[in-house]
Amino acid sequence: MIGPTTRISTLDDLPALHRLIERAYRGETAKVGWTNEADLLDGQRTDVEELTEILTDPARIMLLAEDAGAMVACxxxxxEGGGTAYLGMLSVEPELQAGGLGRFMIAAAEAEAVARFGADTMRMTVIRQRPELIAWYERRGYVRTGETEPFPLSDERFGLPRRQDLEFVVLAKGL
Known part of the structure; x- marks a missing residue:
């Protein structure tokens, strides 16, 4: 078995990329995996417009993993400048979660951030109400910075909150 490979996503990947992200974060399909936001948020996680903005911005990339020709993670x-890269929107096909793809993607992202952006620090935000996911990142070497950021509660582009106390905690790791 060869295993997954990574590459930078292109505009041709938009439909599959969008489908993967939505399956991993929202609705009943997301509940198949061990981590999702389906109990905290309804609506969409992202849209094709946001993904197009990411793919056409030289300061941002979507890194994706393929296995046997299928997109399995992104x-x-x-x-962010100053030696800091931001990691977000980690998505693993729900049926394949808990199989090491998340760890594989984190390692690939860290290497890519160093090589592409000259980063020495990786930063991320995680919804505070997802303690199991925060703990997973902490086991990967990320630490809470003590900072929080507001969740965009009124921006339907990022979902429809089921509760109004959502906020992000900031995690960071030296690379």
Whole structure:
């Protein structure tokens, strides 16, 4: 078995990329996996317009993993400048979660952030109400910075909150 390979997503990947992200984060399909936001948020996770913005911005990329020709995982990397990269939107096909793809993608993202952006720090935000996911990232070496950021509660582009106390905690790791 060869295993997954990574590459930078292109505009041709938009339909499959969008489908993967929505399956991983929202609705009944997301509940197949061990981690999702389906109990916290309804609506969409992203849209084709946002993904197009990411793919056409030189400071941002979508890194994707393919296995046997199928897209199985993706994430966004952003060059925030000053040696910091941001990792977001990590998505793993729900049926394949808990099989090591998330760890594979984190390692690939860290290497890509160093090579592409010259990053020495990776930063991310995770919804505070997802303690199991925060703990998973902490096991990968990420630490809470003590900072929080507001969740865009009134922006339907990021979902429809089921509760009004959602906020992000900031995690970081030296690369």
């Amino acid at each position: 994430l966004q990397l952003v060059d």
